[in-house]
Structure formats: C-alpha cells, structure tokens
Amino acid sequence: MAALTDTGMKRSHNEDSIASEASCGLVLVADGMGGYRGGEIASALAANTIVYEVQHALQQLEQNPAAMEEDEEYSSQSIIMRDAICKANQVIYQASHSLAQYQGMGTTVVAVLxxxxxxxxxxxxxxxxxxxxxxxxxETITSDHTLIQQLIDRGFYTPEEARASMNKNLxxxxxxxxxxxxxxxxxDFAQPGDIYLLCSDGLNDMIDDKDIHLTIRTYNDNLDRAAAELIKLANANGGKDNVSVLLARIVDETHAPNKHWLDKFVDWFF
Incomplete structure (x- = not known):
C-alpha cells in the first residue's frame, strides 16, 4: 500500500485526511471543507470516528453474529461501514453547531473495507x-455526489464538457x-493484481482519467512511486486543491491459503 497527501500549490493548509487500519482491513480518504481550519477538523473527525466505529462493530459481529442487523442486499460489513459513516456525520454536525468557528464545516469520504x-x-x-x-x-467505481454528475446522468453534459464547468465541485x-x-x-470482488485508488478531488480535477491510467500502468510495480507521480502531476497542472491518494494492490494469496484473513490483509498491502 502507498498513501500520500499534499497541500497543493494554492492552499495554505491541508484539509484532507487519510487513514488505514490493518487490524480490520479499512482504508479511507476524506476531503474537508469549511473556514478557520474547519475542513481539517471535519476530515480528521470523520477518519477517527469511522475507524473506531468499524473496529468496534466488527469485534461485536465476531462475538455475536446473530445480533447484527440483517439485510437482503448487503453484507453485515457493508452495513457496518454505512453506520460508521452516519455516526461520523452526527459527530461533525454536532461539533459544527457547538463551536461558532467551525459552523458549516463538512467533509467528503470514500472508504473501503x-x-x-x-x-x-x-x-x-x-x-x-x-x-x-x-x-x-x-474504472471509476464510485459516482460523485455533485451537481455536475447529476447533470451528466441526465444528459445535459458530457464528461468532457463537465471538466470545464465552473460548477463541477458543487x-x-x-x-x-x-x-x-x-x-x-x-x-466488489477483487482479483490478484488489481490496484485500488482512493483519492480526493484534488487529483481528478487536475489530472484526467487517461493520465491517472498511464501513471498507474507505468509504475504499477512501485506504488510509492505511482503515488508520488500522481501528486506531482496534480501540482504540475495547477495544484488548485489539496490532493490525497491511497493505492492498494491485491496479491495472489494461493501460496498461503490457510492464513488468517488479517495476515492476508497485511500481505496484500504492507
């Protein structure tokens, strides 16, 4: 695994947060927003809350699987992820209404278990x-929760036209x-050799997908170098925002089929 975050060329401080927790197989990237370092606080609150809630809930699930909420569509682990992010939302919302200087702060998040x-x-x-x-x-696995993505989905913009829109970050x-x-x-079901990239919009706003693709292809045997090159490209293209990347490669575990899942996770990324 490789993870890097950078302030960029225009911002005075970094409001992104990255977290990885090998004990439960969790990685995430959060991109904060809000004045007086509110975004920095919001993304850190999200990261810390989600890691804690997921760890705790997975321990409870292991001890008492029958107590977990049942869902026909999603696994218990996916429900745990959803609930952890909802808890983080509550924590940030309450903090923003308790301290005037943090009013209006918020954050995005993408998390993978x-x-x-x-x-x-x-x-x-x-x-x-x-x-x-x-x-x-x-392939882009997630779909942006943005006004411009809604307009793309409704056929008002092509993805190429959307990149030039002034409203793409709403x-x-x-x-x-x-x-x-x-x-x-x-x-999702991963295959050996897959590389997963989590990123804040400071990456894909500055680099189009074909250049992200080319960078990963070129440095796919060295994820640290790939992460550094992605950050470098984003800054070379203007670096208008903080930029964070986390890369994780799935390795072939057939050589150790009897390993505990946690040992396999550590092998996958570290």
Whole structure:
C-alpha cells in the first residue's frame, strides 16, 4: 500500500485526511471543507470516528453474529461501514453547531473495507473517488455526489464538457452539513493484481482519467512511486486543491491459503 497527501500549490493548509487500519482491513480518504481550519477538523473527525466505529462493530459481529442487523442486499460489513459513516456525520454536525468557528464545516469520504476471499465493502459520500485498475483498464467505481454528475446522468453534459464547468465541485452530499446523510454502499470482488485508488478531488480535477491510467500502468510495480507521480502531476497542472491518494494492490494469496484473513490483509498491502 502507498498513501500520500499534499497541500497543493494554492492552499495554505491541508484539509484532507487519510487513514488505514490493518487490524480490520479499512482504508479511507476524506476531503474537508469549511473556514478557520474547519475542513481539517471535519476530515480528521470523520477518519477517527469511522475507524473506531468499524473496529468496534466488527469485534461485536465476531462475538455475536446473530445480533447484527440483517439485510437482503448487503453484507453485515457493508452495513457496518454505512453506520460508521452516519455516526461520523452526527459527530461533525454536532461539533459544527457547538463551536461558532467551525459552523458549516463538512467533509467528503470514500472508504473501503477489505474482507476475506478478496471481497470489498465500499462506502462513500461526496466526490472523493474509488478507482480500480484491472487488466490495464481503469474504472471509476464510485459516482460523485455533485451537481455536475447529476447533470451528466441526465444528459445535459458530457464528461468532457463537465471538466470545464465552473460548477463541477458543487457537492450535493457531505458529512456534517445536515443531521442525517445518505451513504452509498456497494460491494466488489477483487482479483490478484488489481490496484485500488482512493483519492480526493484534488487529483481528478487536475489530472484526467487517461493520465491517472498511464501513471498507474507505468509504475504499477512501485506504488510509492505511482503515488508520488500522481501528486506531482496534480501540482504540475495547477495544484488548485489539496490532493490525497491511497493505492492498494491485491496479491495472489494461493501460496498461503490457510492464513488468517488479517495476515492476508497485511500481505496484500504492507
């Protein structure tokens, strides 16, 4: 695994947060917003709350699986991810209404929980993204919660036209803005060799997908270098925002089929 965050070329401080917790297989990127370092506080609150809530809920699930809420569509782990992000929303919302200087703060988040047998639970709010690089093809797994994405979905813009829009960063969902938030959750099955990229919009606003693709293809055997090159490209193209990237590669575990899932997770990324 490789993770990097950078202030960029225009901002005075970094409001992004990155978290990874090998004990439960969780990684996330959060992109904060709000004056007087409110965005920095919001993204850190999101990261810390989500990690704590997921760890605690997974421990409870292991001890008492029958007590977990049942859902016909999603796994227990995906429900845990959704609930953890909803809890983070409550924490940020309450903090923003308790301290005047943090009023209006919020954050996006994209989070991935890597499970046994290469299963993934994915949850996101806002425009921080998850990409998957597989067989030399880069695919966007999440869909941005933005006004411009809604217009693309309705056929008013093409993706190419949207990149030039002045309104492309207007998010329609974020943590901390309202008392409740809708969290999008989905699941995926990884294959050995897949590379997952979590990023704040400071990356994809400055670099188009074909250059992200080319960078990962060029440095796919060195994720630290790939992360550094992505940050470098974003800054070279203007660096108008903070930029954060987290890259994780799925490795072939057939050589150790009897390993505990946590040991496999550590092998996957570290």
């Amino acid at each position: 890597f499970l046994a047998d290469h299963r993934l639970s994915i949850a996101h709010v806002g425009d921080s993204r998850l990409y998957r690089y597989r067989d030399d093809y880069l 998010v329609t969902r974020a943590l901390g803005v309202d008392a409740d938030v809708k969290v999008d959750i989905q699941e």
